[in-house]
Amino acid sequence: MSIFVDEQTRLLVQGITGRDGSFHTRQMIGYGTKVVAGVTPGKGGQVFDGVVPVFDTVADAVRETRANTSVIYVPAAVAASAIFEAADAGIGLIVCITEGIPVLDVTRVLPFLHERGARLIGPNCPGLISPSKSKVGIIPGNICQPGRIGVVSRSGTLTYEIVHQLSTNGMGQSTCIGIGGDPLIGTNFIHCLSAFHADADTDAVVMIGEIGGTDEQQAAEFVQTTMTKPVVGFIAGQTAPPGRRMGHAGAIISGSSGTAAEKMAAFARAGIAVMKRPADVVPLLKERM
């Protein structure tokens, strides 16, 4: 098994004809993801690369192709609209890669999704991959190996770094998921941890957090009270100055809250093995498993 995406995933790409959308659609198809439809308003009727039918609306695409998952590559200004549209058409899992969506747009999107029981991953995330089954988003498939470690992260390239360490040391992954670097996101650490906890094919979890907010602290509490599988954690931003946004909109120490030190302490208190550097991931996992 795996979490959120697998062989049953029937993927719809919103923004399939754009620069990023078309590039990554080819990558996903090459990886073996079932890409069943694309949506670009005004380009309905076209067939992308001769294999993927393009529709004007998500509702049309869902009706014709039974797509159950959507990935969004549209520009930031219209990304919230794309999420609304996907949820309204009954898509259950929406993965938003787009970076730069205004936070207030997301405050409007989240209650709408909640009412319809849809899950949003992101925004501003690399998506997720269940190795050898399905890749939704932009995580490079070649660095992943199928296996039994779950990976959840707020970052993109830092996740690749750590997944690369796992794969080259023979530790494959059940699912790798990037939840996004924005202050408001649809799926948080706890959602992913509890899915990994319930997944019979995940033996241990690597959690990669960063400065800003208190998501990691709440996740640590969840690990302590609920999880029986070993968890290894990393926090990026130990040298970040307070009050500055470190690239990700959500990576900011506000006043004295959201520091790496406080998150690492919360991890340690909860019995999570704390990595001091990315290269610690393999030895710590071996120690705990």
Add this chain to the structure above:
Amino acid sequence: MNLHEYQARDILRRHGIPIPPGEVAETPEQAREIAQRLAGKEGGGRVVVKAQVHAGGRGKAGGVKLAKDAAEAGEHAARILGMSIKGLPVRRVLVTPAADIASESYVGIIVDRASQRPVLMVSPAGGVDIEEVAAKSPERIHRQAIDPRYGLLAHQALGLALKLYREMPQARAAADIMQRLYAAFYAVGASLMEINPLVTTPDGTVAALDAKIVVDDNELERHPEIAALRDPSAEAPSEVQARQAGLTFIKLEGSVGCCVNGAGLAMATMDLVKYYGGEPANFLDIGGSSNPQKVVDALRIITADRSVRSILFNIFGGITRCDDVANGIVQATQQFPMKVPLVIRLTGTNEALAIEILTKAGFSALTDMDEAVKQAVAKARAA
């Protein structure tokens, strides 16, 4: 993006929030002239001269002064306009009539990450740093999460206003201000709005004396009128240059210059520099796209920092192609001389091609992150 106090006051005033008059001066003469014009009516000729910089603690730093008349306002302005607060030079002052204040409260809106909603916060302990109140007497802060589908409801606003004022007319006035503040919050795309202090005067009037607005950078494209309020003179020149080049750059105090793709990896790289005994000179994320020009721009900004003793590249190629980064490095070294050693680590997409490009140009490249960081720290030390 931070707005200056005078800009924030203009926005709130346009949304119907009562704000005392005030004008901006760039010279002592202007300040004197404004003081003369404004202070005649009320306050017995007294005015307040306030530094307009993006820094907290202006009062403590001597950037806010009460003047008994226009002449003194000019003298204060002359002093404040010459000073720097937390490293930021003061180029403008706001001159407002001094108000008689009966009480000071705090009203603010933030987007709360835990509840994923805007939250209105009020406190009867106004006029001081709200973080201090939160730390020392959290029971004096009252909160209301707002459902964006319905907005701030009248009874919610009045409920909070009654935590500030016992008199119903004042509570109603404050509730009206809160609803206008919430409307302004969404209208400009703010991530923070504060009125601190919200004051009452001896005659019972409720008014906003100071205002702070932080706008979500992601909103600027759809609000060009707000984007136009940006004051580049209030930011470090290297950061302005980086923003124009499409890079995220934050200057730090150390000697190891860092150039990384992706914010999380950039932070982890800085942390690893520290882990191996060095100090990062900056945070720099060249972003996900692969464009050699971005690398050239990044190197130009890093090399302009005289405290940089070595430069570390850490690239994990995904969407970013390692060969594009390699080409950028080679182009940069052709355009301007590299006075400090470069340590290059790249792995991932087109790694082999990148190493070939770099080797031909006389550089060596590593594939292991720890090894690269160790070398960069050692080279910064030796320099």
